[in-house]
Amino acid sequence: MILSNGDQEGITITNDDRLECGNKAKATLTLKKGPWTAAEDAILVEYVRRNGEGNWNCVQKNSGLCRCGKSCRLRWANHLRPNLKKGSFSPDEERIIVELHASLGNKWACMAAQLPGRTDNEIKNYWNTRVKKRLRQGLPLYPQGVEGQASAYNLQHDSQAQNQNPISSIHTPFSFANRPTSIYDPSASLFDQNSLTSTTTTSFTSSNRPPFLHRQYNHKRRYHDTGAEFSATNLVNEQQSSSALSHHSTSIQLPQLPYFEFLGSTLDQTMQQDLSNPIDMNNGLVPSWGGFPILMKLELPSSQIPFDSTDNTNISVNDCINNIEIPVNDDSNNNLLDDLLGEAQAAMSSYGSNSSCSGMLGSQKGEGLDQFCEYLDSSSSSHSTTGKKSNRESLEEINTIYQDLSNIPSIYPTHFQWFIDCDDLPQEQPSVAVTDDNPILVEMQQLISSLPLTTTNWDNMPGIY
DNA sequence: AATCGGGGCAACCGCATACAG
């Protein structure tokens, strides 16, 4: 089968891509390795669209992809998931990476959490390349200022570093217990708000920690929800959120919500009001209040995030997208696709901001990260998401729509007419983006529908954070 | 034009961790 791909070469899904396996494979299943084909990507994207992330080992069983679960997960995380930035790092990003490495060491995942749209793999590759380059040039790894922190920390962990290769030995192992204090010092330069005016932020005060941030710290699998005690008032520091907009920032006018439950706590009017204020959803990198950076995942939520909503949160995608203003990407091609994707992302950010709201968590000056972590831990084990699945359905639907919008360009990066897959929604539209020139893309839909996928098989799929 | 080396990147591997049974 050949899938039209706009102006690009058609995507051919062969038996190698899917059930090269077939019956034979069941006996001797040989999982494919090496580079992914476009057809494999398409299968995986559609699989995730239908079933959400997680249960990666079942992808092979249920989609016919001859890839191991780890490979699928990696491919999705590094290349296929929505909201990924492609291309080289901006100077700002590079600087942030250097600074983060000075404080965190080789904690690529943590660093990636501070750089929305960037993957740990990207950062790791960038850093390793940088190390090689600078070693060859005889230059210091860290610029002045940052170097001080790094060297002090390296000194502290010298013995550990000595046993490692030249590249990895330059890292600075990080733990919350013995972290370098300077980076959390509001007066320190690393995250000085004045030096980072182009990257700002939604800010929260320590007394009003948004509960969706709980999960950010729990970087391993969490199937339990967090506590719901949360005052919604003053969620967003208006002064900070509105004063630091820059040309890089994404100002989002969040939609009014009829009812909305943040991990168990229903938004009251005040909070809705706050959420309706423009929020700088830029990178979420820098605490404009000058506090410490919190390590947090900034990816958009998967459809399995144990996200609660009330039963009457029956919100259409149109509702999500309405009233959203996104002046973004001054240097990119602002075509319809980008706009739609951006709007979908914004909508998901507003509804699923448990993971994508890019705000740095606020703190009183001098408040330690340790305490915050304890706070998170203490409230992370009380509420189970089991039994709340029905409450999540509407949001999962939205997420599905979002994934539709965002996944398609990875397969068909051309000009689109957009149709929203409405398997789960009242509207009836085809799930495939059709180009002006190539309406044959419907074949993709046929292909996907031929895959041995079912939605109901995944009702019990464990949530991922 | 051919070769070589470096850069960039994708993907795999091994290990650690969390959870379920």
Next chain:
DNA sequence: ACTGTATGCGGTTGCCCCGAT
């Protein structure tokens, strides 16, 4: 308490591209 499974993370490797020679 133990074991198996799923997932995440960091390290490493290998391939491809491109510029220099």
